[in-house]
Amino acid sequence: MFDARGRANQVSSINKKHRFAGVQSSIELVMLCQICNKRTATIHLTEITNGLRNEMHLCEYCAVEQGIAAKSQVSINELLSGLLAVQPSDEEMFGPSEEKKSCPICGFALDQFRKEAVLGCPNDYEFFENALLPLIEKAHNGKTSHCGKIPSRMPQGAKEQIKLANLQQQLDVAVRKEDYEEAARLRDKIKQLES
Amino acid sequence: MKLTDISNDINEWFNGSGPLSDIVVSSRIRLARNLAGHKFLSRCSTTEKSEILTKLKEVLMSLDLGDKIFYISVDKASDLNRDFLVERHLISRHHAAGRGPRGVVIARREFFTAMINEEDHLRIQVLKAGCQLSKCYEQINHIDDMIEQKIGFAYSPRFGYLTACPTNLGTAIRCSVMLHLPALKMTGQIEKFFHAARDMGLAVRGLFGEGTEAASDLYQLSNQISLGVSEEAIVSEFENTIIPEIVEYENAARKELLSKQVDTLDDKISRAMALLQSAHLISSHEALFLLSHLRLGINMYERMGATTPALKRLRDLAELPRDKSGKGADEDKGLSITTINRLFMLTLPAHLQLNYGKPLDPTHRDALRAQIIRSVLNKET
Secondary structure (H helix, E strand, C coil): CCCCCHHHHHEEEECCCCCCCCCCCCCCCCCEEECCCCCCCCEEEEEECCCEEEEEEEEEEHHHHHCCCCCCCCCCHHHHHHCCCCCHHHHHHHHHHHHECCCCCCCHHHHHHHHHHCCCCCCCHHHHHHHHHHHHHHCCCCEEECCCCCCCCHHHHHHHHHHHHHHHHHHHHHHHHCCCHHHHHHHHHHHHHHH | CCCHHHHHHCHHHHHHCCCCCCCCEEEEEEEEEEEECCCHHCCCCCCCHHHHHHHHHHHHHHCCCCEEEEEEEEECCCCCHHHHEEEEEEEECCHHHHCCCCCCEEEECCEEEEEECCCCCCEEEEEEHHHHHHHHHHHHHHHHHHHHHHEEECCCCCCCCCCCCCCEECCCEEEEEEEECHHHHCCCCHHHHHHHHHHHCEEEEECCHHHHHHHHCCEEECCCCCCCCHHHHHHHHHHCCCHHHHHHHHHHHHHHHHHHHHHHHHHHHHHHHHHHCCCCCCCCHHHHHHHHHHHHHHHHHCCCCCCCCHHHHHHHHHHHHCCCCCCCCCCCCCCCHHHHHHHHHHHCCCHHHHCCCCCCCCHHHHHHHHHHHHHHHHHCC
């Protein structure tokens, strides 16, 4: 059924349900796998071959056996990419300790973030740092610290510290790119600032 | 200063000038800022919002921008005025639809606007015609410095500028360019642009709101990552990598139209001319669609020296003596990129109604729009 020829004229869609995903499929009841009849079917395959529709409901194990789904690592990370659209519950996402916390300054709690997608006050970044870091990382392509403008009002010491962090970050990039000329320039600048 | 003082002409950044302006219509940079010592807006009472508004308004109105600046209260503005500000790109749709005390500070020449109490306390933006992102950044950075002299922003050494939504965190910068990509669409390659944008981690939006990009072929392309990369690096990536790549795609598609698909091109341009010259009722959507084709046609004979039969007729139309009194130099008449851009903007619903002096139902708007376009294309006086 899944040979190379068959694939050419079939449209298949794999709708993988995950226990963290908030989206409900059209099948609400727990369904058993068509092959083993033991485990819950989590993979629902709709196949249209020459105009004929065929549905299959398989458990993850049998699906892998059948070569339908690659042993999936569709992990929480993957699901979080739909971050603001489909949110896991706070407990699942952040662990039980974060769930009930609320910011002492603005009273903001994480379930509000899920609803509104905005935070309550600048302090939330510090207060909910553990919970927010994975989201920040995801939104900014793996980056979790600032590189760029420093307000002129910052005290001189703090300013230099940030400048140093910025340079260090640029140095890492230069080394990764194997741009050693730039790396040497940055290293000298860092030395100069440190002394 | 009243909105009707600006509503009967296009703004500077939309006048079709500037580097690479046949494809890059305009450049825009926006910075998001929040006041230190205040909550983000979702947790602010009306009183606190008013307090923030008063503080920021005072600072902004005292800036020396080399232009007159004025303030508009968005919460007190009429629906029509709000729609006008959105069409004009002076405020966002989100700001127009928001709640509570909020406003916008605008430079008379519209190169600078500052939204107060949008998603963040302050969102400033600088716009310029053509591909000029580094100039935009230079100017907005200077303005940001001037504001910071007078008021402190929420900032952490670790995360940079703190914004209400973590997706804007860090530099809190958004660079965007408005691109006119009709040939990619005509040759069925617009997907290429979407893929390129996605691969580079960029967002694509329509110019005049959701869904309009398909009509006007005007797309807004912007960065999504704002943390861990400096402002200069983001701007330079746009100017040196992203924009040249997309300009090259569009230029290749324009050449392909001339070498392999002349009939497709000429058909679109002839139809656009015929319809715009004769229609008596025209929707905003249809006008955007047809004007986009004329804009492409003018760029093709002006910049590429192309001379297909339809392009020749379009050029003849554009170069026709304006009127007998010798007022041929009158820029309001005749066809050029500037007049096409003007028609794009001035025939949008809120512009039409504001310039007419009162609200109009859709059919009357369609009639007025068609009349304005006919008068420019047919040189009616």
